[in-house]
Amino acid sequence: xRVVIIGGTGHIxxxxxxxxxxxxxxxxxxxxxxxxxxxxxxxxxxxxxIDLDRTSEEKEATFGExxxxxxxxxxxxxxxxxxESAMQLTEALSGRIGHLLQCGTIWVHGHSVEVPxxxxxxxxxxxxxxxxxxxxxxxxxxxxxxxxLPVTVLHxxxxxxxxxxxxxxxxxxxxxxxxxxxxxxxxxxxxxxMETVHHVHAEDVAQAFVDAITHRDQVLxxxxxxxxPAALTLRGYAEAMFAFFEQPVKLQFLPYEQWSRAVxxxxxxxxxxxxxxxxxxxxxxxxxxxxxxxxxxxxxxIQESVQWLRENGIVSA
Numbered sequence: 408x409r410v411v412i413i414g415g416t417g418h419i420x421x422x423x424x425x426x427x428x429x430x431x432x433x434x435x436x437x438x439x440x441x442x443x444x445x446x447x448x449x450x451x452x453x454x455x456x457i458d459l460d461r462t463s464e465e466k467e468a469t470f471g472e473x474x475x476x477x478x479x480x481x482x483x484x485x486x487x488x489x490x491e492s493a494m495q496l497t498e499a500l501s502g503r504i505g506h507l508l509q510c511g512t513i514w515v516h517g518h519s520v521e522v523p524x525x526x527x528x529x530x531x532x533x534x535x536x537x538x539x540x541x542x543x544x545x546x547x548x549x550x551x552x553x554x555x556l557p558v559t560v561l562h563x564x565x566x567x568x569x570x571x572x573x574x575x576x577x578x579x580x581x582x583x584x585x586x587x588x589x590x591x592x593x594x595x596x597x598x599x600x601m602e603t604v605h606h607v608h609a610e611d612v613a614q615a616f617v618d619a620i621t622h623r624d625q626v627l628x629x630x631x632x633x634x635x636p637a638a639l640t641l642r643g644y645a646e647a648m649f650a651f652f653e654q655p656v657k658l659q660f661l662p663y664e665q666w667s668r669a670v671x672x673x674x675x676x677x678x679x680x681x682x683x684x685x686x687x688x689x690x691x692x693x694x695x696x697x698x699x700x701x702x703x704x705x706x707x708x709i710q711e712s713v714q715w716l717r718e719n720g721i722v723s724a
Contacts, residue, residue, distance in 0.1 A: 408480050409434075409477075410433065411481070412436055413437045413461070413474065413486050414437070415438055415485070416436065416443065417445075419510065421444040423485075423616050428450035428451075439459070459473060475500050480504060481620055482507050483510075484508065487543060488539055493509070497550060506619075508560075509543065509544075509561070515530055515541040516684075518533075519685050525691070526689075544560050544630055557623075559628075559629055561619065562632050562688075563633050564606055564607040564688065565681075566609050566612065567606045567609065567703075567705075567708040578604060581670075592657065593658065595658075595666060596641050597660075597663040597682060598663055600641040603639060604686070605638040606708055606709055610703070611633065615693065626697060635701055644709075651713070663682070
């Protein structure tokens with residue numbers, strides 16, 4: 408079986424591409440060719456690399472056809488961010504593939520209502536990213552229902568893995584928060600620290616894509632959450648990281664408006680985006696239909712990432 412993976416050197420693709428090779432599949436990895444994978448693996452020697460700039464090709468309305476011409480039985484799209492992009496690819500692939508797998512996001516839900524949130528919960532996305540991803544999902548699942556498009560949508564949470572900064576206990580990407588904990592300094596959390604974040608190790612997301620290929624007939628026309636088994640409160644997250652560094656817990660809490668004045672505008676915006684969503688998603692459907700069994704809890708995935716940050720001097724005492 409030939410698999411074409413779009414964005415195969417990114418966060419998810421760095422784990423997924425070698426997995427596909429190890430599963431005995433012929434793999435074509437499409438990327439802009441601007442960066443190396445986050446992790447090395449001898450399986451990359453068997454991957455056919457295709458350098459393609461999606462943005463430029465889509466402007467010329469050639470991207471979909473370029474992908475279709477690779478004759479993949481399965482196409483995995485990890486870099487689609489607008490409905491127009493999804494339409495161009497889908498129209499070119501229509502009737503020419505056996506399975507299209509699309510990477511979405513738990514941001515399609517907007518704020519949490521009943522938790523854990525299931526895939527059947529009404530969509531109320533806010534923010535450009537969530538709104539666009541929800542529109543992509545809506546379009547693809549409608550195509551599945553009306554035109555038998557063989558598609559499956561997987562919605563990851565906050566991606567974690569060695570090589571990049573995880574969302575920290577304040578709800579932003581500043582690695583200095585981990586350094587402060589390591590130095591036994593007090594950190595301040597917005598509100599009372601009970602908002603939630605829902606991480607997932609990129610390796611677990613990659614495995615879910617492989618599972619979707621394996622369970623094709625059960626997952627066509629469906630969407631799934633792929634997150635860790637449980638979300639974390641910001642307070643619980645912070646306490647776990649103090650314990651990880653073997654430091655006493657030192658926390659202070661401030662109302663968000665007051666807290667935000669002590670951090671950069673970028674960090675304040677990022678934190679607001681995360682606490683306003685406060686995701687907490689169910690993986691029951693993915694367990695039942697995909698056989699999804701994440702190896703990592705949220706905190707295990709985070710701690711592996713933070714250890715990499717320490718080893719590379721990004722987090723330090």
